[in-house]
Amino acid sequence: MNILRKKSATSVSFSETVIETLIRLCGVSSIIFVFGIFFFVFREGAGFLFNGLDLVEFLTSPEWYPTSLNNKRYGTLALILGTFSVTTLAMCIAVPFGLGAAIFISEFCSPKLRETFKIIIELLAAIPSVVWGFIGLTLMNQLIIAVFNAPIGLTMLNGGILLALMSVPIIVSIAEDALKAVPDSYREAAEALGATRWQVTYRVLLPAAKNGLLAAVLLGAARSIGETMAVLMATGHSVNIPSSPLSWIRTLTATIAAELGEVARGGEHYQVLFIIGILLFTITFVVNLIADLVIKGIRQQ
Amino acid sequence: MDTNIQVSPGAMFTETALDRQKRRIENVVRIFLLVVTSLMIIPLLLIIGYLLYKALPVLSFEFLFTNPKDNMRAGGIWAPFLGTIYLVVVSLLVSAPIGVFAAVYLNEYARENWFTRITNLAVVNLAGVPSIVHALFGVGAFVLFAGLGESILAASLTLAIMTLPVIIASTTEALKAVPMSFREACWNLGATRWQTIRRIVIPNSISGILTGVILQVSRAAGETAPIMFTGAVFYKAIAEGDLFAYNITEQCMALSLHLFTISTQVPDVTEGIPYATAVMLVGSVLLINAVSIGLRVYLRTRKKW
Numbered sequence: 001m002n003i004l005r006k007k008s009a010t011s012v013s014f015s016e017t018v019i020e021t022l023i024r025l026c027g028v029s030s031i032i033f034v035f036g037i038f039f040f041v042f043r044e045g046a047g048f049l050f051n052g053l054d055l056v057e058f059l060t061s062p063e064w065y066p067t068s069l070n071n072k073r074y075g076t077l078a079l080i081l082g083t084f085s086v087t088t089l090a091m092c093i094a095v096p097f098g099l100g101a102a103i104f105i106s107e108f109c110s111p112k113l114r115e116t117f118k119i120i121i122e123l124l125a126a127i128p129s130v131v132w133g134f135i136g137l138t139l140m141n142q143l144i145i146a147v148f149n150a151p152i153g154l155t156m157l158n159g160g161i162l163l164a165l166m167s168v169p170i171i172v173s174i175a176e177d178a179l180k181a182v183p184d185s186y187r188e189a190a191e192a193l194g195a196t197r198w199q200v201t202y203r204v205l206l207p208a209a210k211n212g213l214l215a216a217v218l219l220g221a222a223r224s225i226g227e228t229m230a231v232l233m234a235t236g237h238s239v240n241i242p243s244s245p246l247s248w249i250r251t252l253t254a255t256i257a258a259e260l261g262e263v264a265r266g267g268e269h270y271q272v273l274f275i276i277g278i279l280l281f282t283i284t285f286v287v288n289l290i291a292d293l294v295i296k297g298i299r300q301q
Numbered sequence: 302m303d304t305n306i307q308v309s310p311g312a313m314f315t316e317t318a319l320d321r322q323k324r325r326i327e328n329v330v331r332i333f334l335l336v337v338t339s340l341m342i343i344p345l346l347l348i349i350g351y352l353l354y355k356a357l358p359v360l361s362f363e364f365l366f367t368n369p370k371d372n373m374r375a376g377g378i379w380a381p382f383l384g385t386i387y388l389v390v391v392s393l394l395v396s397a398p399i400g401v402f403a404a405v406y407l408n409e410y411a412r413e414n415w416f417t418r419i420t421n422l423a424v425v426n427l428a429g430v431p432s433i434v435h436a437l438f439g440v441g442a443f444v445l446f447a448g449l450g451e452s453i454l455a456a457s458l459t460l461a462i463m464t465l466p467v468i469i470a471s472t473t474e475a476l477k478a479v480p481m482s483f484r485e486a487c488w489n490l491g492a493t494r495w496q497t498i499r500r501i502v503i504p505n506s507i508s509g510i511l512t513g514v515i516l517q518v519s520r521a522a523g524e525t526a527p528i529m530f531t532g533a534v535f536y537k538a539i540a541e542g543d544l545f546a547y548n549i550t551e552q553c554m555a556l557s558l559h560l561f562t563i564s565t566q567v568p569d570v571t572e573g574i575p576y577a578t579a580v581m582l583v584g585s586v587l588l589i590n591a592v593s594i595g596l597r598v599y600l601r602t603r604k605k606w
Contacts, residue, residue: 024410026399027405030423030424037430097340117341123587123591219429226429228431228433273437289426
């Protein structure tokens with residue numbers, strides 16, 4: 001026994017040590033990348049962030065005039081409100097549909113129909129955001145002009161509907177996981193008492209899975225906040241405090257995408273765009289962290 | 302499933318008013334939820350149908366194999382299409398090994414402790430970082446700091462990091478599906494951890510790993526924001542029909558960015574060309590996804606344990 005172990009140990013040890021080190025390195029790569037993203041985005045924006053940028057104005061002023069010759073203003077309030085208004089609108093549409101579909105797929109569906117719906121949702125999730133933007137630019141634009149008699153259809157409503165369609169698949173898949181995680185004994189106990197399937201769902205499953213459902217909504221919202229191409233193309237692209245679903249808006253992400261190509265590297269405007277990147281990174285990081293804690297909370301129960 | 306219990310005359314229990322009300326609510330809810338779920342099929346069909354209808358006059362093999370012409374107002378999509386293939390292949394070469402190894406670490410090596418929790422959290426957060434922030438990272442890290450300049454390499458590395466969580470998540474799932482008893486049997490024969498992984502765990506999950514890799518390809522092919530400032534350009538002429546027309550240290554066109562350009566930046570594009578470009582993009586992405594789904598369904602039917 002001893003001889004055998006010795007022999008195998010010498011023959012594999014070197015290559016095995018190398019490969020295991022490699023595996024460990026790859027394993028922690030995600031941590032390195034997340035820190036790397038923060039570090040490098042921060043590095044490009046840091047100069048102006050600590051030296052010259054009025055942070056209060058940055059967060060509370062609606063005046064975004066980065067290219068003005070004698071009155072440069074870097075206020076992102078209108079952009080922040082743009083992002084949050086279009087995300088809120090998207091969630092108002094996506095949450096009922098997403099949760100409804102998740103409940104149907106997990107509780108009311110035959111296995112065959114379930115597979116079909118899941119594949120359709122997966123395909124919906126696969127459509128690239130630039131194609132959603134193109135749909136917003138063409139089909140949705142005409143629809144909104146026709147339905148609301150609006151002068152132009154590239155509005156918050158347009159972007160909100162697109163973002164809703166893009167975040168529904170995330171909401172459905174996470175909410176369905178949450179419902180599936182409720183032990184079957186809960187369902188059996190309720191059904192034994194004579195509850196119908198809807199009563200089981202409404203009185204037992206939804207309360208039991210509420211954390212997971214909340215996480216699903218949060219991750220759907222995070223997706224909407226971070227979405228770039230669709231809102232860049234479909235929301236009218238004018239810096240504007242939104243007043244109605246038919247107003248034109250510009251989001252934080254769209255601003256970076258539209259302006260980064262045109263600014264001088266290293267200039268104030270360039271650095272401000274990176275600071276907006278830090279802001280976006282922080283927002284989505286916090287939302288993801290909360291969603292993770294909410295999900296972890298269920299597991300500990 | 303059969304909550305609608307048919308009560309036959311003369312049965313022991315007769316239906317009361319409460320039972321009837323319960324059944325009615327149940328049916329209403331069921332139909333309502335079915336409608337809500339089915340409504341999601343409509344946008345998918347509508348989009349594909351609408352794009353195809355508008356694109357049909359333009360779609361042809363010639364469209365695929367000619368360069369954009371006349372300031373991108375006419376011609377085909379050869380240069381952007383080939384560019385997307387370059388970006389996807391290079392990003393795949395980077396992210397597939399890192400992603401698979403990372404999943405192997407998380408599933409086979411990592412212990413249940415705070416460090417593993419942080420690693421998992423990092424994967425989740427990496428998946429949640431907005432694509433435009435990945436673009437900023439790509440500019441800061443690859444284009445400027447690493448000195449790659451705006452090139453296929455820089456854009457692909459950005460895409461690789463962005464799509465890493467896709468591979469990690471699906472590989473982890475595939476590895477988890479291999480029963481623990483397989484590993485235990487192998488360890489009992491004296492095999493080391495890595496030998497077990499190489500001879501038992503990976504061969505038994507290779508198809509699941511492959512579906513994840515295919516999904517990564519589909520994600521990478523559709524992304525626009527991360528490549529906009531790191532390596533993809535609005536226009537670059539290359540030799541038609543030459544598969545090696547691009548150099549990975551130079552810039553390239555990309556299908557997704559091309560769609561953005563011709564639908565927003567270029568006036569008077571020939572009617573139909575943007576639609577045909579969109580169809581090619583959606584078509585390739587959905588086709589890749591369909592392959593991945595098909596592979597998964599096929600594997601489930603012939604699983605041995």
